[in-house]
Amino acid sequence: LVETFLARSNTTVIAAVRDPATAPSQSLQSLPKGESSHLIVVKIDAKSPTDPAAAVKTLQTEHSIDHIDVVIANAGISEDLSPVHEVSVSAIQDHVEVNAYGPVYLYQAVYPLLKKSTKPTFVGVGSPLGSIGGMEQRPFPNAAYGPSKAMLHWIVRKIHFENEDFVSFVSDPG
Secondary structure, three states, X not given: OHHHHHOOOOOEEEEEEOOOOOHHHHHXXXXXXXXXXXXXXXXXXXXXXXXXXXXXXXXXXXXXXXOOOEEEEOOOOOOOOOOOOOOOHHHHHHHHHHHHHHHHHHHHHHHHHHHOXXXXXXXXXXXXXXXXXXXXXXXXXXXXXXXXXXXXXXXHHHHHHHOOOOEEEEEOOO
């Protein structure tokens, strides 16, 4: 996604990464850029309730960002695919922390900047495994991952209804 948007002209792409000091994070700077486009890398760990607000403050003070047009909540984990009778509550909590609370932290932090956009867009990267209605088509054990993505789906849909001027939807990468 970063590469695709960065290739456009006159575009600023903000890439949020867990650790900007790692080689993969630093390698983002070498991606091809469209004419007059540039990349800003900020630290956001989806488990952190404070990282998104700190990143927004950095964007405003150090990069003069006064609005954001599109936010893609892409962070997620799928580390436990246990069935309900075996899943630990701590595994469910870990998945909910990243897959549901993380996007809420992000949305709340970027909300003022989205409100200043002429076409604010918030996208949550979801999963069909988070579908309650489609569960019978995907009978996979995923008692930690599925409910966390179902929460994300609900939250992103609610953003749509709370903000008539926003475009807000869940995208299924699969």
